[in-house]
Amino acid sequence: MTPSAQTAALAGPPDPALDTEAAGGLKQQYNLRSAFALAFSDVSPIVGMYGVFALGVITAGPAFWWAFPVVLVGQLLVCGVFGELVSRWPLQGSVYQWARHLIGPRYGWFTNWAYMWGLTLALSALSFAGSGFLLGALGVTGFSRTEQALTALGVLLFGSAANMIGGRFLKALLYVSLTAELIATLGIGTVLLLAHRSHSFSILFSGEGTAHGSAWLTGPFLGAVAIAGWSFVGFESAGSIAEEVKESRRVLPKAMALALAAVGILVMYASLGILLAMPDIGDVLSGKDADPVATTLEAGLGSATGKALLIALVIGFAASLMAVQAAVSRAIWAGARDRALPGARFLGTLSGKERVPRGAIALTAVVAGSLLFISAEKIYALLLSFANAGFYLSYALPVLGAVYVRLRGTWEPGEWSLGRWGKPVTYAAAVWIVFESVNIAWPRAVNGVWYLDWGLLIMTGVLGVIGALVYWSVSRPGHMPSVTSK
Numbered sequence: 001m002t003p004s005a006q007t008a009a010l011a012g013p014p015d016p017a018l019d020t021e022a023a024g025g026l027k028q029q030y031n032l033r034s035a036f037a038l039a040f041s042d043v044s045p046i047v048g049m050y051g052v053f054a055l056g057v058i059t060a061g062p063a064f065w066w067a068f069p070v071v072l073v074g075q076l077l078v079c080g081v082f083g084e085l086v087s088r089w090p091l092q093g094s095v096y097q098w099a100r101h102l103i104g105p106r107y108g109w110f111t112n113w114a115y116m117w118g119l120t121l122a123l124s125a126l127s128f129a130g131s132g133f134l135l136g137a138l139g140v141t142g143f144s145r146t147e148q149a150l151t152a153l154g155v156l157l158f159g160s161a162a163n164m165i166g167g168r169f170l171k172a173l174l175y176v177s178l179t180a181e182l183i184a185t186l187g188i189g190t191v192l193l194l195a196h197r198s199h200s201f202s203i204l205f206s207g208e209g210t211a212h213g214s215a216w217l218t219g220p221f222l223g224a225v226a227i228a229g230w231s232f233v234g235f236e237s238a239g240s241i242a243e244e245v246k247e248s249r250r251v252l253p254k255a256m257a258l259a260l261a262a263v264g265i266l267v268m269y270a271s272l273g274i275l276l277a278m279p280d281i282g283d284v285l286s287g288k289d290a291d292p293v294a295t296t297l298e299a300g301l302g303s304a305t306g307k308a309l310l311i312a313l314v315i316g317f318a319a320s321l322m323a324v325q326a327a328v329s330r331a332i333w334a335g336a337r338d339r340a341l342p343g344a345r346f347l348g349t350l351s352g353k354e355r356v357p358r359g360a361i362a363l364t365a366v367v368a369g370s371l372l373f374i375s376a377e378k379i380y381a382l383l384l385s386f387a388n389a390g391f392y393l394s395y396a397l398p399v400l401g402a403v404y405v406r407l408r409g410t411w412e413p414g415e416w417s418l419g420r421w422g423k424p425v426t427y428a429a430a431v432w433i434v435f436e437s438v439n440i441a442w443p444r445a446v447n448g449v450w451y452l453d454w455g456l457l458i459m460t461g462v463l464g465v466i467g468a469l470v471y472w473s474v475s476r477p478g479h480m481p482s483v484t485s486k
Contacts, residue, residue: 026350027167027355029168029244029354032255034175036238037178038323038327039256040178040259041177041320042324042327043231043234043260044234044319044320044323045262045263045270047231047320050313051231052227052231053292054293056227057285058285059210059220060216060223061208061210062208062275063206063207064228065204067225068231068267068268068271070228071436072261074433075232075260075432076261080429081399081402082235082256083254083418084418085098085102086098086242086253086414087414090252090414091242091243092243092244092330092331092333093240093330094239094242095111095236095394098401100112102404103404105340107397107401109335109471110467110471112394113470113471114394115390115394119387122391123324123364124372124387125387126321127153127155127159127368128372130313131152132148149373156368160361160362162322163329163361170322174319177318178319180312181266181315185270186270188270188274192273192277192297199281203275208281208285210285226442229392229436229439232260232263234324235256235263236395239252241330249414278292278295297309329361336357336360342470344474386456386459389441389456392440393437393460396430399433400434402430406423
């Protein structure tokens with residue numbers, strides 16, 4: 001294969017008209033409501049709040065709450081750029097396709113590599129955390145790590161089965177999750193604010209001794225912004241199923257923005273209620289209270305709320321897992337369709353009545369499931385830490401690509417556009433995403449072990465080297481097998 005032909009193969013199909021035949025046999029079975037439900041479940045207010053609350057309070061005190069609006073505004077800027085990109089290129093794989101069309105196949109390939117690993121590692125984190133809540137809801141106590149890993153594997157297999165069955169079943173589960181999360185987060189925030197408030201609003205301006213003045217802003221608060229960054233990722237998942245969405249050029253920008261804004265408001269509202277109702281902030285800061293969300297709810301609403309909270313957490317984490325897997329499997333399938341991944345014939349095959357990439361789904365289940373059984377907990381934490389950096393790195397590359405194209409004056413908008421706000425929003429989004437990526441990856445002495453404090457940079461380097469080797473193997477002449485659909 002000549003270099004030009006090789007580049008064309010890696011670049012994949014041209015900008016298509018996107019009917020079902022142009023989409024390679026994919027069925028367009030999603031609309032605005034179901035695309036919104038997918039993105040909402042991926043970001044997940046329950047996961048976004050519960051996953052960072054305790055660590056945020058420990059890092060910066062109650063004033064960590066202000067990190068939420070800071071991150072939300074930054075991510076809405078990124079979402080605006082992504083809205084323009086998905087309207088221009090509504091193709092499976094979201095960030096992969098956008099980066100590939102903006103800069104070129106190699107740039108897109110490495111964007112997809114970061115995205116695939118970030119989301120696959122996130123599957124392990126979500127299934128492992130969800131398994132602990134599931135065991136608690138079932139009344140199981142004192143379980144071993146192996147028992148939790150086996151339960152997590154069951155959660156992962158359930159999510160994988162839902163994705164393999166296809167759109168109708170998956171959408172039904174996502175609608176159930178969306179309803180449960182809306183009720184849970186709105187209910188928690190409202191009841192605690194109206195009936196169980198223990199502190200005045202002034203507590204939101206207290207670092208509780210974590211630091212003072214400018215030292216708090218440049219230390220604990222920056223750490224809180226890095227932590228809160230984990231709460232508002234996943235909205236691009238609606239773009240990952242672009243070729244399965246009807247009227248995608250107009251629908252997807254709305255779905256992504258609405259999902260991100262809705263989750264952001266819910267997270268801030270519920271977190272505000274919990275902060276103002278916490279019975280003892282000192283216990284949280286000292287580490288004595290490792291689960292301040294559960295403690296606050298039990299103190300305010302009684303112990304009977306404990307099981308209800310666990311059930312809500314199981315639903316939230318399971319739904320987020322299914323949405324994340326739907327997004328990453330489409331990114332893998334898109335790379336396989338472009339013959340840019342090993343095993344392209346298997347990974348690029350669609351099967352079943354609803355034409356889903358079951359091979360790609362199975363691969364994510366195998367990789368994520370294997371990580372659950374790593375016995376060394378600190379090594380496991382190191383692997384999962386890259387999930388956060390993987391998201392932000394894969395966000396940064398297409399945003400920087402959009403900046404490059406705009407600076408060259410070659411940008412052509414799709415059906416949906418920010419108009420005259422396009423340039424300032426793109427440039428502001430680039431500043432934000434680079435800042436937050438560096439902030440998240442910055443080595444902070446919080447784990448007490450050097451290779452964990454530097455874990456994100458180490459994992460980025462290791463996976464970057466592996467990615468370069470894989471890219472070299474698939475880009476060589478004669479190493480791009482054809483892709484079939486059965």
